[in-house]
Amino acid sequence: MSSNPENAPLSSLYSSSLSLVTDLYQLTMSYGYWKQGLQDREAVFHLYFRRPPFNGGYAVCAGLAYATDWLQNLRFSAEDLRYLASLRGSKNVPLFPQEFLDYLRDLRFTCDVDAIAEGTVVFANEPLMRIKGPLLQVQLLETALLTLVNFQTLIATKAARIREAAGDDQVLEFGLRRAQGFDGGLGASRAAYLGGVDGTSNVLAGLRFGIPVRGTHAHSWVMSFEQEEQAFEAYAAAFPDDSVFLVDTYDTLEGVRRAISVARRMRANGHELGGIRLDSGDLAYLSREARALLNEAGFPNTRIVASNDLDENLITSLKQQGAQIDTWGIGTKLVTAYDQPALGGVYKLAALRKADDSGWEYTVKISEQLAKTSIPGILQVRRYETEKGQPRADMLYNTAEPLPADLTIVDPVDPTRRRPIRSTQFRELLEPVFRQGKLVAELPTLQESRAKAQREVASLDPSIRRFLNPHVYPVGLEESLNTFRTNLILEKRPQRPA
Ligand SMILES: Nc1ncnc2c1ncn2[C@@H]1O[C@H](COP(=O)(O)OP(=O)(O)OP(=O)(O)O)[C@@H](O)[C@H]1O
Ligand SMILES: O=P(O)(O)OC[C@H]1O[C@H](OP(=O)(O)OP(=O)(O)O)[C@H](O)[C@@H]1O
Numbered sequence: 001m002s003s004n005p006e007n008a009p010l011s012s013l014y015s016s017s018l019s020l021v022t023d024l025y026q027l028t029m030s031y032g033y034w035k036q037g038l039q040d041r042e043a044v045f046h047l048y049f050r051r052p053p054f055n056g057g058y059a060v061c062a063g064l065a066y067a068t069d070w071l072q073n074l075r076f077s078a079e080d081l082r083y084l085a086s087l088r089g090s091k092n093v094p095l096f097p098q099e100f101l102d103y104l105r106d107l108r109f110t111c112d113v114d115a116i117a118e119g120t121v122v123f124a125n126e127p128l129m130r131i132k133g134p135l136l137q138v139q140l141l142e143t144a145l146l147t148l149v150n151f152q153t154l155i156a157t158k159a160a161r162i163r164e165a166a167g168d169d170q171v172l173e174f175g176l177r178r179a180q181g182f183d184g185g186l187g188a189s190r191a192a193y194l195g196g197v198d199g200t201s202n203v204l205a206g207l208r209f210g211i212p213v214r215g216t217h218a219h220s221w222v223m224s225f226e227q228e229e230q231a232f233e234a235y236a237a238a239f240p241d242d243s244v245f246l247v248d249t250y251d252t253l254e255g256v257r258r259a260i261s262v263a264r265r266m267r268a269n270g271h272e273l274g275g276i277r278l279d280s281g282d283l284a285y286l287s288r289e290a291r292a293l294l295n296e297a298g299f300p301n302t303r304i305v306a307s308n309d310l311d312e313n314l315i316t317s318l319k320q321q322g323a324q325i326d327t328w329g330i331g332t333k334l335v336t337a338y339d340q341p342a343l344g345g346v347y348k349l350a351a352l353r354k355a356d357d358s359g360w361e362y363t364v365k366i367s368e369q370l371a372k373t374s375i376p377g378i379l380q381v382r383r384y385e386t387e388k389g390q391p392r393a394d395m396l397y398n399t400a401e402p403l404p405a406d407l408t409i410v411d412p413v414d415p416t417r418r419r420p421i422r423s424t425q426f427r428e429l430l431e432p433v434f435r436q437g438k439l440v441a442e443l444p445t446l447q448e449s450r451a452k453a454q455r456e457v458a459s460l461d462p463s464i465r466r467f468l469n470p471h472v473y474p475v476g477l478e479e480s481l482n483t484f485r486t487n488l489i490l491e492k493r494p495q496r497p498a
């Protein structure tokens with residue numbers, strides 16, 4: 001038996017420190033800061049995305065529970081340090097000197113973290129996390145925080161869209177086998193549940209996260225018996241009160257008739273067939289025909305489950321076609337976020353404590369496109385709402401500067417688009433999670449975050465929730481922040497004569 005971790009890629013991963021889940025450049029920059037004596041200079045980064053995924057009008061924020069867990073365990077283990085000590089540059093000199101590795105050994109997480117709660121609906125440019133602390137530390141966190149928040153937010157958003165399309169129907173996530181690895185599968189099951197699905201086929205997600213586990217059976221079950229009907233009988237014998245028969249192995253409507261024969265015998269023994277599953281063919285036509293056959297035979301409560309490369313658009317179309325489907329089983333397109341496999345969240349430096357400690361020096365990353373130019377400041381997201389709690393507009397403002405009495409928000413990409421703020425009802429979305437490295441928030445349970453996501457999505461205007469060309473929810477910079485940003489861009493951008 002080999003104890004070589006190369007041959008045990010999973011067990012070695014989760015039994016060790018996860019502090020090296022980062023890009024090498026975070027560590028080389030950290031060394032550089034340390035060498036310059038800049039490691040403790042206070043800095044602020046924001047984590048945000050620039051466009052909601054799937055050409056949609058919103059995203060469902062997720063990933064904070066993972067991020068919190070990772071931050072709480074951030075420590076370089078003896079094994080991590082041995083590995084870093086072994087790294088060599090191109091002239092075969094050690095990449096990191098021993099004094100720096102000793103510094104990393106003693107490093108403890110001491111940052112302030114403010115974050116938007118999981119399940120909150122969020123929009124482009126809004127910091128989902130704000131990290132303030134020693135420059136070396138805040139830089140070091142970038143990769144892991146992006147990895148965790150980007151994926152969870154992406155899948156939670158996909159699930160919310162699928163929930164939107166399915167209405168009150170049951171939605172089950174069946175994606176593990178098509179996921180990007182075990183970790184992708186497990187993380188997707190969690191985020192999908194947070195975003196609104198009702199259950200998963202992923203048993204480990206049931207154990208770890210308390211997500212209800214559900215399922216039917218595969219074609220192989222039917223193929224293992226001489227006759228399809230025998231297969232249904234045998235499944236019913238094993239699960240007399242929890243059977244859903246997959247009816248499309250040979251001929252779907254023939255399969256439904258056989259399911260009905262077995263259901264009659266089950267009923268004679270005091271049991272009801274739970275459902276049938278359709279996994280191929282025209283799901284609108286077949287579900288209508290199957291419903292009619294079941295109803296005629298006296299099984300109006302037997303559910304019809306459908307699967308086969310479904311997503312929110314197909315669900316919408318099938319419903320428009322009058323499909324009679326009670327439960328949607330969704331795999332590949334949910335857990336891989338098939339039509340947009342990554343959320344482009346970024347992590348940008350927004351402020352540095354002045355060298356003489358006399359206040360903040362704000363920073364900006366300039367881009368050819370204004371949409372990609374970062375936003376300086378120590379930002380908060382304020383959501384203005386109607387009396388009924390419907391979001392009206394979000395304002396990003398710099399908490400380190402005084403707010404004017406009359407507030408106006410300015411579109412960060414088109415400064416001619418402005419809105420005065422009249423509403424007085426608002427909530428501040430970024431909430432304290434860590435103070436000087438100590439966890440100060442009690443994180444909600446997954447169930448609570450899921451309930452929040454459903455409330456939040458439901459509170460959005462349908463024009464923002466729709467899939468096709470959704471209305472853009474107004475998110476603006478508080479006017480003085482916008483002016484400051486424009487001046488900073490002008491100061492930093494070289495003004496080349498024509
Ligand atoms: N009524 C419908 N309208 C639009 N799309 C549908 C409809 N019914 C099924 N689909 C979708 O069409 C796609 C192709 O399904 P179809 O069963 O024809 O092919 P398949 O998956 O290759 O079948 P099989 O599993 O038998 O090989 C699937 O994504 C399915 O969900
Ligand atoms: O289509 P998805 O949205 O990805 O949902 C998961 C798919 O996984 C199964 O198919 P598979 O062919 O793997 O096995 P089966 O024999 O059970 O159909 C199932 O029947 C679904 O079609």
Ligand SMILES: O=C(O)c1cccnc1
Binds near residue numbers: 214215277
């Ligand atoms: O239980 C099911 O029906 C199931 C589980 C995983 C993938 N496809 C279907």
